[in-house]
Amino acid sequence: MVERANRPSALNAPTASGPGPQVDVVGEGGSQKVVAKLPSGESIEVLLFGATVTSWKSNGGQTENLWLSDAADLTGKKPVRGGIPVVFPVFGPPPKSGHATSSLPQHGFARSSRWEYMGKSTSEDALDSSSVKLDFGLDRQSLSEEARKAWPLDFGLVYSVTLSKDSLQAALTIQNEGEESFDFQFLLHTYFRIQDISKIAVTGLSGTEYIDKVLDASLHTQSDNQLKITGETDRVYKDIKQDTTSIVEDGKPRFDVIRNNVKDTVTWNPWIEKAKAMGDFSPDDGYKNMVCVEIGAVDGWQKLDKGEAWEGGMLVKSHL
Numbered sequence: 001m002v003e004r005a006n007r008p009s010a011l012n013a014p015t016a017s018g019p020g021p022q023v024d025v026v027g028e029g030g031s032q033k034v035v036a037k038l039p040s041g042e043s044i045e046v047l048l049f050g051a052t053v054t055s056w057k058s059n060g061g062q063t064e065n066l067w068l069s070d071a072a073d074l075t076g077k078k079p080v081r082g083g084i085p086v087v088f089p090v091f092g093p094p095p096k097s098g099h100a101t102s103s104l105p106q107h108g109f110a111r112s113s114r115w116e117y118m119g120k121s122t123s124e125d126a127l128d129s130s131s132v133k134l135d136f137g138l139d140r141q142s143l144s145e146e147a148r149k150a151w152p153l154d155f156g157l158v159y160s161v162t163l164s165k166d167s168l169q170a171a172l173t174i175q176n177e178g179e180e181s182f183d184f185q186f187l188l189h190t191y192f193r194i195q196d197i198s199k200i201a202v203t204g205l206s207g208t209e210y211i212d213k214v215l216d217a218s219l220h221t222q223s224d225n226q227l228k229i230t231g232e233t234d235r236v237y238k239d240i241k242q243d244t245t246s247i248v249e250d251g252k253p254r255f256d257v258i259r260n261n262v263k264d265t266v267t268w269n270p271w272i273e274k275a276k277a278m279g280d281f282s283p284d285d286g287y288k289n290m291v292c293v294e295i296g297a298v299d300g301w302q303k304l305d306k307g308e309a310w311e312g313g314m315l316v317k318s319h320l
């Protein structure tokens, strides 16, 4: 059952099986966020600005899984540097001209729009198996005037984030509510927190073609099953056959990222110079503690006809 957020008394109603997941809306204005905690201690925080997940703690609440810059703006003035920004309807810089997204900023408007918290649904069978799903909505009416002008199409988004004991699921449903079809790209720009970039490998990409954005957008094929990050990395892996891309740390599984109805994945690490050059990236050597593994549909465009809906996303398992 989804409880509407405008009924605060229903937020944490006691249940027959004891205390269920705790969900609270905290903060004001651009800093408002939804904080959810399972009885076993795992938690998430989702800023309404961008519906950006800024924290995900597993392991009874002891292990933070997401990297968030110390200088991230969490007041709703600019996209968050870290966490899980939602990229829609265009990934990267939009096509220069002649496309419906051409007037939009890099990565579109979803990460810099204020979403509506639509409510939670919970399952609380037992302490160890409880979970909570938070729903967020964005439509044309809630966009800034600037974004509405730049992308004059009618749409409805529902973004659902589900916290379970060892996993986080994030899924976006896109509905075309207008009279004409539209093209979109979608990506979850997840910043994973890691101990040491020199000790990790990204696996599950072998045999896949990728565009290397650091090397002049040239096309390559991943031959090694272990992608080690040893310098600036910005690659778009396309049409991946495997469902799962993993992050291995010190030879042990750390995260499994399982794609649902999307086939592409971007790997990104700005490394030394680019990290220093970004005003909202802090500390300077924070690049050692993060790697972006970003699932999405970004190779070409997805077309959505009038009245149609599309859904895609990821399930991330944390091994800590």
Ligand SMILES: O=P(O)(O)OC[C@H]1O[C@H](O)[C@H](O)[C@@H](O)[C@@H]1O
Binding pocket: 092, 106, 107, 213, 234, 235, 266, 267, 268, 292, 294
């Ligand atoms: O600085 P941002 O707009 O958040 O983009 C950060 C990065 O996002 C993606 O990973 C792109 O592939 C990169 O080219 C880009 O630099």
